[in-house]
Amino acid sequence: MVIPWRGIQLSDVIKRAQPTAAAKFVEFTTLMDPRQMPGQRIPTLDWPYNEGLRLDEAMHPLTMLATGVYGRELPNQNGAPLRLVVPWKYGFKGIKSIVRIRLTATMPKTAWSEAIASEYGFYANVNPAVDHPRWSQGSERRIGEFRRRATLPFNGYADQVASLYSGMDLRKNY
Amino acid sequence: MTPLGGIAKQPRGFGVLLIIAATIPAALIAFAIISDLFYGSRHLGSDPIKEGEHLFGNWTLRLLVATLAITPLRRLTGWNWLAKHRRTLGLFAFGYVVLHLLTWLLLDMQFFISEFVGWQELKTDILKRPYITIGMLAFVLLIPLAVTSTKGMIARLGKRWRTLHRLVYVSAVLGVIHFWMSVKRDITEPLIFALIIAFLLGWRIRESRLKRRSAVAPA
Numbered sequence: 001m002v003i004p005w006r007g008i009q010l011s012d013v014i015k016r017a018q019p020t021a022a023a024k025f026v027e028f029t030t031l032m033d034p035r036q037m038p039g040q041r042i043p044t045l046d047w048p049y050n051e052g053l054r055l056d057e058a059m060h061p062l063t064m065l066a067t068g069v070y071g072r073e074l075p076n077q078n079g080a081p082l083r084l085v086v087p088w089k090y091g092f093k094g095i096k097s098i099v100r101i102r103l104t105a106t107m108p109k110t111a112w113s114e115a116i117a118s119e120y121g122f123y124a125n126v127n128p129a130v131d132h133p134r135w136s137q138g139s140e141r142r143i144g145e146f147r148r149r150a151t152l153p154f155n156g157y158a159d160q161v162a163s164l165y166s167g168m169d170l171r172k173n174y
Numbered sequence: 175m176t177p178l179g180g181i182a183k184q185p186r187g188f189g190v191l192l193i194i195a196a197t198i199p200a201a202l203i204a205f206a207i208i209s210d211l212f213y214g215s216r217h218l219g220s221d222p223i224k225e226g227e228h229l230f231g232n233w234t235l236r237l238l239v240a241t242l243a244i245t246p247l248r249r250l251t252g253w254n255w256l257a258k259h260r261r262t263l264g265l266f267a268f269g270y271v272v273l274h275l276l277t278w279l280l281l282d283m284q285f286f287i288s289e290f291v292g293w294q295e296l297k298t299d300i301l302k303r304p305y306i307t308i309g310m311l312a313f314v315l316l317i318p319l320a321v322t323s324t325k326g327m328i329a330r331l332g333k334r335w336r337t338l339h340r341l342v343y344v345s346a347v348l349g350v351i352h353f354w355m356s357v358k359r360d361i362t363e364p365l366i367f368a369l370i371i372a373f374l375l376g377w378r379i380r381e382s383r384l385k386r387r388s389a390v391a392p393a
Contacts, residue, residue: 115359116359134303134304134355135303136295136298138290138295139288139291141221141223141282146211147284147288148284148288148291150290
């Protein structure tokens with residue numbers, strides 16, 4: 001199924017911070033608490049998880065801070081209390097349990113590209129034409145469905161977001 | 175005299191119990207996949223096909239480890255009757271790897287039913303993705319072992335049978351590498367298998383060195 005998130009537009013939150021002209025990116029950081037999150041006791045990634053967006057991506061109306069899913073409040077494992085949802089990007093951009101949002105002038109570090117740069121990029125736009133080094137990204141299986149479907153550029157949101165990347169080489173900026 | 179002293183007798187019905195025990199995981203996994211896909215249950219989480227694939231592969235490695243553990247276990251316990259069950263374990267390992275492969279081909283890639291995966295995509299995946307190439311190789315190496323597992327074949331091949339069946343070492347190592355290369359980041363499971371198999375192979379290398387040394391020793 002296509003996940004029914006519930007939340008607020010990230011742009012509403014950023015507007016309140018009144019970003020200056022120097023702000024080019026938004027950086028997100030998650031909670032660091034190995035007592036509650038046993039996975040953080042092992043350095044699988046450089047905890048706490050961090051992620052980032054370009055300012056125009058963050059201000060886009062489709063970018064959401066989710067507070068609920070399936071008609072209920074966000075459970076812990078889905079990123080309570082606030083979780084980023086950027087529907088045209090791969091899921092690892094959806095940082096969970098956000099405790100800090102910062103506006104920065106330079107591109108922020110992101111946990112997965114720090115770990116494996118060749119496989120995880122900053123932009124992470126859904127793109128069936130660009131393979132992951134180890135597997136194809138051309139088709140997908142939706143949760144709850146059996147048959148594979150063709151993966152769509154920008155996860156089907158090309159009309160709404162492709163203009164953000166006009167002129168960019170999306171193979172280089174994966 | 176063996177370290178644990180004496181030769182114990184095989185427990186009654188051991189062979190049958192072993193076959194039943196080796197079948198149970200496959201039956202449960204198959205049941206869980208079908209139940210999740212067609213009856214809306216959630217035994218295997220949000221991606222039952224991937225999880226089923228992983229479980230069949232996991233049990234393949236466990237059974238391969240079991241076949242490799244028979245000889246050291248025999249030496250340690252003196253229970254020589256264990257040897258005749260190695261074939262059962264080996265054939266079941268082959269069965270599990272076939273299920274692993276079929277789950278990947280038919281359910282994950284959906285080779286026969288998907289318009290996105292034809293021979294071209296399959297060839298690309300097998301040749302361009304190193305972890306799949308290695309997995310395929312590990313599987314292919316087990317085929318001659320399964321085919322030559324009968325008493326007739328053992329008799330026909332004589333001494334060459336032992337040499338051929340040494341391929342199980344290569345297959346097991348390739349299987350672990352395939353597993354290691356398939357995980358996103360958390361290498362805990364493949365690492366555990368790697369350590370166990372390294373230990374079992376290391377034990378054999380040590381045994382063959384000791385044997386050679388005692389054979390060469392002066393009278």
